[in-house]
Amino acid sequence: MLVVMEKNASDKDVDHVCEVITQMGYQARPMPGQQRIAIGVVGNRNPVEQSRLLGLPGVKEAIPVSKPYKLVSREFKSTDTIVELPNGAMIGGPHACLIGGPCSVESKEQVTEVAEVVAKAGGRILRGGAYKPRTSPYAFQGHGHDALRMMSEAAKQFGLATVSEAINESTAEEVAEYIDIIQIGARNMQNYALLKKVGSMTKPVMLKRGMAATIEEWLLAAEYILDAGNTQVILCERGIRSFDKTTRNVLDIAAIPLVQGLSHLPVVADPSHGTGVREMVVPMAKAAMAAGAHGVIVETHPRPEVALSDGHQALLPEAFIALGKAMEAAAMVGGRRLQHSQNRAN
Amino acid sequence: MLVVMEKNASDKDVDHVCEVITQMGYQARPMPGQQRIAIGVVGNRNPVEQSRLLGLPGVKEAIPVSKPYKLVSREFKSTDTIVELPNGAMIGGPHACLIGGPCSVESKEQVTEVAEVVAKAGGRILRGGAYKPRTSPYAFQGHGHDALRMMSEAAKQFGLATVSEAINESTAEEVAEYIDIIQIGARNMQNYALLKKVGSMTKPVMLKRGMAATIEEWLLAAEYILDAGNTQVILCERGIRSFDKTTRNVLDIAAIPLVQGLSHLPVVADPSHGTGVREMVVPMAKAAMAAGAHGVIVETHPRPEVALSDGHQALLPEAFIALGKAMEAAAMVGGRRLQHSQNRAN
């Protein structure tokens, strides 16, 4: 922490700031400059609560020097975290994989049909919504418990692992009963009660980035989960909000290598929600892999025109299978090895 | 809903879209233009699920014409909703009021001292955090149940009503036991499980706007609460995220008159979180009132330099009392009548 004083701060102001720093248990290092004095705060093991210093007379700014997260950082753990799933699929380090499925699980037939497509495409994880956080109270909210059961059965039939979203503490328990990876959606990225809950559980967690979350806030949300005891966290970039409404969101591809530099956790991308436009999904999936993503999570539906949600961004089965083929070269450009399901079609 | 077809869409595409619209229970009205055909969807009572139409061959865009919210809209209820509190304070319609208090309730002494200041300034509602959603797991998370009790007692002593935040379903019950208004924070604006919960309760709810929420999403979040049965909702503009980090957020003052035009619900502003800078709080409180806000919610602390959170944006007691005085003229410019506590100092 560097405390920058106002140009006209008095010696008394400077002394007072130094005293408060000492009271807080740190050492103060005044650093007089041509224009103003700055005071370094040293000796802190954890981030300094800057709000206390900002309130003092003569203080202009307090600039943090250390990062506020710890357990998720590469400085804390330099080797990549690799999340391994019951079906042998691995995400993290050199391993990448394709995750696919419908926005919502609609019926046993639908989810089984999609699971077969995902396996054929070489995918190793089936996604599907059972509890859906919808912007409108009048939109379809998911088939809940039944959907989890149907999805789990369909996945087993094709050797796939599963990921599905929990929307509060009680659904987290339910999802964990049937599903391999508990997803925390973008709207709940800062639902700290839910983060603490899944942090206390043992199933891996896929943490989506909030639509206006900074990289630091996203990593701090993951820190909540690790701090509560669960180290099996997969980060998922799913697009951020911008001024341009041409696409639903701006998929922040740069966040992938950036976070991989700052953290040991695996990072995947969601080009379906990240663009909201079917035609953009494949180019953006390739781009994410070329930038080094540990995988992509893509929506596919056999009959998008009757989908209960987000049909317009779902790939048709043949397009999803084509994507599966294109993934290999794209992953190689990004320095990852794509894992395949054994059921992959040739 | 207006479905815009691609320039090169075939007659068959157009016919197919019309059939699907009919299957959905609406009427299709094709409207041929110079460049392309557009198809009007009429006969809907609720918003049309556009995703189904977007997926059809030849469809370029589907443009919603009706708003997706209903119960919160002025078209549904043209008269202003006025929320009345146990101490007689009213928010909405012509009535505005000043809400003040510490970021966090820290001790019985602190909250009592602040309650006295709020009453002296003419404020009618005491704010204070018991459960704090903090970006970092290592930051102070609030004194919980004890804080609610202390705050409730302090408020009663000075004839004030109270508002405090709930962070999940169980804390909502707890807050409702002691406090007059349950606050939903910006980070939980789209925590639909929590919205449904407070919608099923009878205490008024203050719903803060999410930091990247559009006006429409904010009103839809309120719609969740009204749809679940609770009509006593106060909206709170607290600043949105922008590209400029000079202030913590951009307080979107225009959202106040805008929402008042679209909805019958009262709207207050939070210039403390909306700017994050003590010097900006008073001018922005005045601006919000001049634009027609139904009140402002402002942080004040007797000794900001030892505050456990957000001390740098808290007004000192004398500044808060001065704000109370300035509020009257500002409210009048905005066309509102400021309510005063009986304990107001002269």
Next chain:
Amino acid sequence: MLVVMEKNASDKDVDHVCEVITQMGYQARPMPGQQRIAIGVVGNRNPVEQSRLLGLPGVKEAIPVSKPYKLVSREFKSTDTIVELPNGAMIGGPHACLIGGPCSVESKEQVTEVAEVVAKAGGRILRGGAYKPRTSPYAFQGHGHDALRMMSEAAKQFGLATVSEAINESTAEEVAEYIDIIQIGARNMQNYALLKKVGSMTKPVMLKRGMAATIEEWLLAAEYILDAGNTQVILCERGIRSFDKTTRNVLDIAAIPLVQGLSHLPVVADPSHGTGVREMVVPMAKAAMAAGAHGVIVETHPRPEVALSDGHQALLPEAFIALGKAMEAAAMVGGRRLQHSQNRAN
């Protein structure tokens, strides 16, 4: 400037950074901490070019401590700059005024009619577009030279000063010939060739904030003008871009007191472009004044439905005159004294 080193930076890296700082003519002050070393750069009179230090081995970040602007800052000149116009109108310090007129000057009759309305409302400055920067090449681009002449004559008839936009170096000369204040539009805020040109002239300049410009970039754009010799600069907040398209822009009211704290230059607000919605103009004009603006610039048109540009955001004459009346109380809330034209209707 504070140079923060990587955790694993070597002593050699630190020494090298210190050497480079010395070569740049400054002094290096290493400041060892618990986790990492930071190096203070002192002795600089102007901002340090951080890019050179960022490139060195072991350097993590370079954090500027001084602001990069000088002539526009309050630290350089503590007293408010007051711009005085030929008709006696003053903007800055305690003085505020109302500026009004059509988006585009369309005809002698139209601009004369509007000038009369502006004077009646108590306005002291007539705005009007002669050269229009339009997003589309097919939109009306302004009547140019003729418009400047017509506007100048209309203004004189009612004792008003004038403001009109220049879009490149040659139109700046032309505008200066007829008009009292040369406006630089939002899209040209970083057109440095144009800034240098108007900086070399003597007429006052109204510098609109770019739609995605930070406060710092805006002040640096003004610094270009002052650095070239022209100190008569009025800043104009006109709305920034956000993720929500409900209004055309977000009028950043907080920028007004913020900039007034950082700079001695006057700041006005443009609620017409800042919202793009007629109904929002009056509440936002009041809000800007209550926050301490030195004036507002508002579009008005006698027959908006036939306006050649932006008719939907223009106030009707009676609404503009009503705004003129409401301004007085709003200015007082913001601590300014509103100047009136002598022709003001009662």
Next chain:
Amino acid sequence: MLVVMEKNASDKDVDHVCEVITQMGYQARPMPGQQRIAIGVVGNRNPVEQSRLLGLPGVKEAIPVSKPYKLVSREFKSTDTIVELPNGAMIGGPHACLIGGPCSVESKEQVTEVAEVVAKAGGRILRGGAYKPRTSPYAFQGHGHDALRMMSEAAKQFGLATVSEAINESTAEEVAEYIDIIQIGARNMQNYALLKKVGSMTKPVMLKRGMAATIEEWLLAAEYILDAGNTQVILCERGIRSFDKTTRNVLDIAAIPLVQGLSHLPVVADPSHGTGVREMVVPMAKAAMAAGAHGVIVETHPRPEVALSDGHQALLPEAFIALGKAMEAAAMVGGRRLQHSQNRAN
């Protein structure tokens, strides 16, 4: 254009809107719905000026159906525009290429050294700044005319074409005299005087996207150039502004395939300015190519630590040459064929 009426609009309001539409030379098609009436505007060959309709009584919204640009659109010209340069390099359609060079041309030695590196890496175009638009008036502004000459000579020596920025109408002439592609920088994307100027010239233009420009505004800026007669336009995505300051900008990779769908013009990406961080340049260059970019423009400098501008984002020569090698596979993933210089090192 679809004009949506207020719920309570009268028959008279509807008739009036229909009359105005007829006066404007179009046909009105009223479309009564359950909740409100909407009126289709048909028969327009160019975009309808919506502002005129928005101002009418009873009108709620006016929703454009056609796009406001024409000459740049794929609907106007379905085949890809391919820009061919004097050295045989081609950009557009199936052809992609690598563009590299220093931020600023600093000396004959520096630019010659860099030109050699670019050629060795397989690059075909040399970039370099002669006129630099800098945020601060105190930052290095470029060596101007001399830089153009030095750069042109260095490029010829290694068989490279050239691109350099013009900052106003007079520098556009100068740049065109020495350089193959005139660059319009992000800050000047809506400097319409400059767009018209380069539109009247014959040299190809590289048009950078403004940092807060929507896709539509960017295409309309290009429309200015085509409308003025110059069809040789290359679009360049260089990052947009977001709320997160971790990277300098957010490189909007999705804009690449999106624009390629809407327009026939080639699109390249600038990962150097798009991220502002050296470590991110290579992954983002790969991502852009995998998404189908027609090339990337990347900064490289032999000794970034003494660069006069932007040294921290410049690749070292060896990294640039490695990028040249990696480009081939990345371009193939994106469906492009990478062109190589004949001087490429193996």
